[in-house]
Amino acid sequence: MDIPWVSIGRIADFEGKVVELRGWLANKRSSGKVAFLIIRDGSGFIQGTAFVGDFFTKDQLDEIKRIPIESSLVIQGKVRREERAPGGYELEINSLQLVFPSEEYPIQKMEHSVDYLMERRHLWLRSKKQNALLRIRNVVMMSIHEFLQSEGFILLDSPILTPAACEGTSTLFELQYFDIGKAYLSQSGQLYMEAGATAFGKVYCLAPTFRAEKSKTRRHLTEFWMLEPEVAYYDWQDNMVLQENLVSFIVNQALKKCQNEFEILERDTAPLQKIQPPFPRISYTEAIDILKKKGAPAQWGDDFGGDEETMISEGFDRPVFIHHYPAHIKAFYMQPDPENPTMVLNDDLIAPEGYGEIIGGSERIHDLALLEKRLEEHHLPREAFEWYLDIRRYGTVPHSGFGLGIERTVAWIAGVKHIREAIPFPRQIYRIYP
Secondary structure, three states: OOOOEOOHHHHHHHOOOEEEEEEEEEEEEEEOOEEEEEEEOOOOEEEEEEEEOOOEOHHHHHHHHOOOOOOEEEEEEEEEEOOOOHHHEEEEEEEEEEEEOOOOOOOOOOOOOHHHHHHOHHHHOOOHHHHHHHHHHHHHHHHHHHHHHHOOOEEOOOOOEEOOOOOOHHHOOEEEEOOOEEEEEOOOOHHHHHHHHHHHOEEEEEEEEEOOOOOOOOOOOOEEEEEEEEEEOOOHHHHHHHHHHHHHHHHHHHHHHOHHHHHHHOOOOOOHHHOOOOOOEEEHHHHHHHHHHOOOOOOOOOOOOHHHHHHHHOOOOOOEEEEOOEHHHOOOOEOEEOOEEEEEOEEEEEEOOOOEEEEEEEEEOOOHHHHHHHHHHOOOOHHHHHHHHHHHHOOOOOEEEEEEEHHHHHHHHHOOOOHHHHOOOOEEOOEOOO
């Protein structure tokens, strides 16, 4: 009889049948003549039970009990429903092959410090909670593609190496590029997406970006992933509608597909159930008023940090847009409000539950002369931006876009405090290993 090799993630389809699993021993315990093995294969976890009886002698069971944690195994057995078991099913093991025994595993049941676990991130990924968290990340990433593709967007990859700054010169990672001169790790793919929007109408990139920002907060990484859509003929209000529809879709897909992962993470999903458009919209000036009423020392013209964003979001049960920031605290490419040029047609989207900004977006400057002036005011090298100015020389149009931080979004949806756990291998100012 051919015994099918199946994944734990599909085990419910094989109830009452004998199957083969190929995976690793995640945990174990024993009681007398029975051994309980928690097996993982990357798609999920399942409990396997081995008894002294028809399939195993006492000596064989004793050998099974001595198998080290994280050893690789091939096991066969009958799938049966068991409500008390993790995942609702267990495997009655009738055959076990030890592929390779593990050395003593460095991550034990005892409490470990975050630094200890981060030094062993390559192993910590195997744990239930980290596994669940990165499965949610996978759903977030795939949902982004699904939504934007259904809306007619084209995926357009942006370069990692760039000739100039996009988000200011103080946070650039610099390197020597052969004999040409200096190059930089990309802070954003946005400028290239603006070029793409004039070719395809609707484009997006989803790629790593880099900021040499000496920040140790729970919301910052030096290397992170960002989604950046750009749309020709969109104004700043069209831009916000796109953002709220996208975020709502992502959250609802996670609720639909990640129920087990939320349970593992003990994430209360009631707040996520409320994430439906439209999202509330307040101006920057209104946000300053909210902060002052709460006793914060906020002054008009200040930028918002994590504490201020949290205080503002406390009055809302879903993400809130803050629009019309002062021009002097925002990037050079943002379109001024024609009715008040000291403000820009932008928005920051602040997640609820204290997770802060997850999106920054704006209408872009489409007028050539104004963009030239802004480059000069920001002391940016014009020669590095000539190609960017060409977009305004040849068929310029109003256009808008935004950047969504993947790790911040995943941390919020999953309900984890620090974004270093929302990326497989985090890079911070004090961490580049493993």
